[in-house]
Structure formats: C-alpha cells, structure tokens
Amino acid sequence: MRSHPIPSLCLSLLILIITWGLIGCSDRLEASQPLTETIPEPVITSKLAEVAPPAVIEELSLTLDQYQPQVKIISPKTEQVFSETTVAVQLEVQDYPLFKDSDLGLGPHLHLILDNNPYQAVYSVDEPVILEDLTPGTHTLRVFASRPWHESFKNDGAYAQTTFHILTKTGDNAPAPNLPLLTYSRPKGKYGEQPIMLDFYLTNAPLHLVAQESSDDQVTDWRIRATINGESFLIDTWQPIYLNGFEEGNNWVHLEFIDEQGNRVDNAFNNTVRVITYEPNGQDTLSKIVRGELSSQIARSIVDANYTPPISSPSTDEENLTLETKSETEETTTQAPPTELPLSSETVPTVETEPVSQEKTTLSSPEISPSPEETAITNAPNIEVDPEEPAKIPDTQLNPQSLELPVQKTPETEPEFLVNETISPVVEPESTPIYPKTTPKSLSQEGIPSPREEQPIRLEEETSTELETSSNKKPQWLENTLNSLKQVIDFEKLFQAINN
Structure with missing residues (x-):
C-alpha cells in the first residue's frame, strides 16, 4: 500500500500553527494586565x-x-x-x-x-x-x-x-x-x-x-x-x-x-x-x-486639658470599706457593756426575814457591790438551818458592808454581778445582825468557813450555841450583858416570885 505523506504533513503543520498562536495570545494577555494586579498586596510574614x-x-x-x-x-x-x-x-x-x-x-x-x-x-x-x-x-x-x-x-x-x-x-x-x-x-x-x-x-x-x-x-x-x-x-x-x-x-x-x-x-x-x-x-x-x-x-x-479624671478607683473603694469595717468593729468592742453574770452558788448567804418555822429556810446575802479589784466569791456554801423557835431580832437597823475577802482575779474584764435578793418584805432586824457596823474581823476570827471549805452550819439554841457563820453569830457586847445580868439577878427566884 502506498502512504500519503502530504496529508500527514499538512495536519502536523496545522497543529503547530494553532499551538503557536495560543502561546502568543497567552503572552499578550499577561503583558496587558495593569500594574496594580502585578504588584503584590502588603503581606505580613509569619512572625509579624x-x-x-x-x-x-x-x-x-x-x-x-x-x-x-x-x-x-x-x-x-x-x-x-x-x-x-x-x-x-x-x-x-x-x-x-x-x-x-x-x-x-x-x-x-x-x-x-x-x-x-x-x-x-x-x-x-x-x-x-x-x-x-x-x-x-x-x-x-x-x-x-x-x-x-x-x-x-x-x-x-x-x-x-x-x-x-x-x-x-x-x-x-x-x-x-x-x-x-x-x-x-x-x-x-x-x-x-x-x-x-x-x-x-x-x-x-x-x-x-x-x-x-x-x-x-x-x-x-x-x-x-x-x-x-x-x-x-x-x-x-x-x-x-x-x-x-x-x-x-x-x-x-x-x-x-x-x-x-x-x-x-x-x-x-x-x-x-x-x-x-x-x-x-x-x-x-x-x-x-x-x-x-x-x-x-x-x-x-x-486628649482633654480640662478633663478631671475620677478620683476614686475600685481598689481605693475596697481599702476604704476595709478601714470602715475595722473602725466599726473596734468601736463596738470598746462600747460593749460589761457582762452581767448571775450569782447562784457563789454568793454569800443571807437570812430571810420571814419567821422561822419548822420548814427549812434558805439564807442568802444582800447585794454586794464589789470594788474594782474584787470579784465573785467562789464555791460559797448554801446554808440550811432548822431552828427550834423564831429568833428575836432587836430593834436596830444596820447598814451591811462588803467583806474584804481573798479572791481570784479574772483578767481584763470587770463584770457586774446580779444577786437574786430573797428579802421580801424588808424588816428591821431585832437580833443578830448580818454585818456589824464595826470593821469586820478576818475570816478566821469570825469563823466564816473558807470558800473552798464545804462545812454544814447548823443553828442551835441562842442561849448556848454560837453560829459558825459571821452572819448568825451574836455580838460580844450582847453576851457580856447577858452574863452580867445572870450574876446580878437570880432568874429562877424571879420566875418563882412572879408565879406566886
């Protein structure tokens, strides 16, 4: 078979011409782009x-x-x-x-x-x-x-x-x-x-x-x-x-x-x-x-010469609030009233003014105003007495005075004590005073038991027995007077004469 080189050659030339034309157009299009498109935009690098x-x-x-x-x-x-x-x-x-x-x-x-x-x-x-x-x-x-x-x-x-x-x-x-x-x-x-x-x-x-x-x-x-x-x-x-x-x-x-x-x-x-x-x-x-x-x-x-910035800041407000709270706390602590402590078993016993009967009578003490250096008497005993007959109290009014007792000091505070008074009604004593006008003797001389001693005290006959508490003991002048009368007057003969 015979080949046909001429058609093949023509086809090759046609393809070459088309390719060359495309390349030429591409160069012209790229060259015609404006400058603003060829210059890259500002680029920030990876670090910046x-x-x-x-x-x-x-x-x-x-x-x-x-x-x-x-x-x-x-x-x-x-x-x-x-x-x-x-x-x-x-x-x-x-x-x-x-x-x-x-x-x-x-x-x-x-x-x-x-x-x-x-x-x-x-x-x-x-x-x-x-x-x-x-x-x-x-x-x-x-x-x-x-x-x-x-x-x-x-x-x-x-x-x-x-x-x-x-x-x-x-x-x-x-x-x-x-x-x-x-x-x-x-x-x-x-x-x-x-x-x-x-x-x-x-x-x-x-x-x-x-x-x-x-x-x-x-x-x-x-x-x-x-x-x-x-x-x-x-x-x-x-x-x-x-x-x-x-x-x-x-x-x-x-x-x-x-x-x-x-x-x-x-x-x-x-x-x-x-x-x-x-x-x-x-x-x-x-x-x-x-x-x-x-x-x-x-x-x-x-930016403004006439502008006045705010004076206070959040931190300043917090500091002021802390100072105000601290001041109020100190003021409350300073003005706090003394603590009032009730006095029960730590009180000096006093005698009730009601007539003594067969029932037991609880003795209590009148209110005592301690000096700034005195505090409560600790462990004072409660005295219960069983008298046989009512005690005759002379018509004498005495002003009770506070006793100077060795006490145990409490640091820092000076509490005021409330004493439950049981004296009702108030009557003038006729016999044994609770506290004499004269300066009281020491506790050992008066016979008052030490606050740490818990010894029961009983009331006996007023003619023969002396109470062991200073509040019920007869004064010396009364005993001397009775003894003198006994030497001068024969009470047995006097009573017989009165009966006859």
Whole structure:
C-alpha cells in the first residue's frame, strides 16, 4: 500500500500553527494586565501580624478628630545662613491645643525632626527650641502635629518644612522639592507592650487613584517597603498600622519609598533605618494603654486639658470599706457593756426575814457591790438551818458592808454581778445582825468557813450555841450583858416570885 505523506504533513503543520498562536495570545494577555494586579498586596510574614489598634486609643482618637492642626516654622527662615552653630527654632500651631498631662506624661504635641534624626517631642511653642552644636553645612527641619500616642495628623497644613545653613551651603540634607519625600516617625525608642505602631509622613506623594488612572501618564504610583528584622512587606496606604511579633530586646525597622516598578525613589530621607528596644511588661503610660490597664476615663486627660479624671478607683473603694469595717468593729468592742453574770452558788448567804418555822429556810446575802479589784466569791456554801423557835431580832437597823475577802482575779474584764435578793418584805432586824457596823474581823476570827471549805452550819439554841457563820453569830457586847445580868439577878427566884 502506498502512504500519503502530504496529508500527514499538512495536519502536523496545522497543529503547530494553532499551538503557536495560543502561546502568543497567552503572552499578550499577561503583558496587558495593569500594574496594580502585578504588584503584590502588603503581606505580613509569619512572625509579624497586623492587628487592630488598641480599643482605648480608638476611643480617644475620636476626641481629637475635631482638630485640623496648622503648623508653621517662624524661624529659621528658608535658606537662612547662620554664623553660629546654635539656632533657636520658633514654631507656631493653630487649631490644636498643646499640653502634657502631669500625671500620665502624655499629651498633644509636635514632632520636630532635624535632618534625618529621630524626632523631638514639643509640648509647648511658647518658648523657642534651641538646637546646639550644629555641624557646618545645610540642614532641614521638618515638623508635624502628633497625637499623644505619637500618631501623625495627615491633614493639609499639619506639616511644615524649612532648609537653612550653618556657615555655608552644602548639598547634604537638602531634599528635592519636586520629588516625593518620606518622613520616618514611629516606631522609636523603647516599648513595653505590643502591638507597636508603625507610622510615617508623606510629602509630594500622589494619590493612588490619580496614579492608577492611566499607565501612559507621567504620574507614578508609589509604595512603602517596610523591613523588620529582615522580613519585608509592602504598604500602599497612608495610615498607621499596629504590628505584633517583635522580638524581645533590639529590633531594627527599615522604611523605603519605592515607585510602581519597585525601584527606590532617591531623595534625601526616603531610606531610613531605626533600632528600637522591646521589653515586655513595661510600666509606662503608653504600655498600660496598649494592654488595656488604663481605661478611657482615666486616659482621657491626655486628649482633654480640662478633663478631671475620677478620683476614686475600685481598689481605693475596697481599702476604704476595709478601714470602715475595722473602725466599726473596734468601736463596738470598746462600747460593749460589761457582762452581767448571775450569782447562784457563789454568793454569800443571807437570812430571810420571814419567821422561822419548822420548814427549812434558805439564807442568802444582800447585794454586794464589789470594788474594782474584787470579784465573785467562789464555791460559797448554801446554808440550811432548822431552828427550834423564831429568833428575836432587836430593834436596830444596820447598814451591811462588803467583806474584804481573798479572791481570784479574772483578767481584763470587770463584770457586774446580779444577786437574786430573797428579802421580801424588808424588816428591821431585832437580833443578830448580818454585818456589824464595826470593821469586820478576818475570816478566821469570825469563823466564816473558807470558800473552798464545804462545812454544814447548823443553828442551835441562842442561849448556848454560837453560829459558825459571821452572819448568825451574836455580838460580844450582847453576851457580856447577858452574863452580867445572870450574876446580878437570880432568874429562877424571879420566875418563882412572879408565879406566886
């Protein structure tokens, strides 16, 4: 069979032409994509992460949104030449009150930057800022309004710039006025908490919408390339960003102004590097605000000079409550009345005034008011007597007196004792007094048993037996009188004569 090479060759050529056309179309489509699609969006690396601003800062920022700061440099004048190395900088600001809160150490201020050095915070324009030991040559001052947490205002008029010379002009530190200019602001210095704000100021940078309208115009788009500890990402918006992921200790931050092709735009200060320090758990005001330890009510004094923060705090209220409770407890303890203890078996027995009958009579003592050094008599016995006949009591009223007895002292307290009086009705005694008017003898002489002795005492005939208690014993003068009468009068003969 004969082959047909011509149709096979034609088919191969057709396939090759179609494939070549597809490849060519693919190249043209990729090349026609706009620049905004080829430039990658800002990317945060694995260690760094963009987060939302702290809640307290967002709330305080609303108070400052009412201002549109207008900043001017009064001196030095543009292109002014000084014959000395010291320059006085006079600033002026309108529609933005500058102050520094004395307690928190923050407030609305200005960022004053000499050449490309870190900024100097200015909280008052009443006095000039003195710059000393300036090197000979050209220098540039930049100044813009800043919020208390060092975020720059970005409205028209919030930024001012001037170039001057010391002794002579040089080409250093002189940015081109027709080129975009990047002014590095934050981060700077030391930080005690994350997230950390990254912020900058732009001059002569076109708007993204204008730069992206046409790829054939002369307006070039821009980006900010940020590199932190060697990790880079792009920023295409002129807004501050808050970042987590800084390492403890020193960190370095590099900002560059680049065009739409990714090339650096050369101007005096468009390439800046700073070294910052991060130490966690900082106790400065900004660190506390970022952590949320300072509420907006307390921190509001850094945005409003006329604001008075609340005086008391929850911890202070708790301390005051503790002190008040302690004071009330001490006052209650001091004013507590003495404890009244009933006296039962520990009382001195007294004689009831009712006639003595065959029934047993319980003797009790009248109320005794102990001196401050005396306490209750312990273990005093209860005396029960069985008299044969009523005792005749002489018509004599005696005032009972307290006995000085050896007692056992009770520490600290001096209780008042209540004695159950059983004297009803009150009658004048006619015979043996309970307590004589004279100073009582000691317990051993009077025959009163010791409080620790429990000896029963019985009442015998009044003519022959003497009671063993001091309360029932006859006085000596009565016994002497009876004995004298017995010697003088023969009672037996007298009774016989009376009977006859």
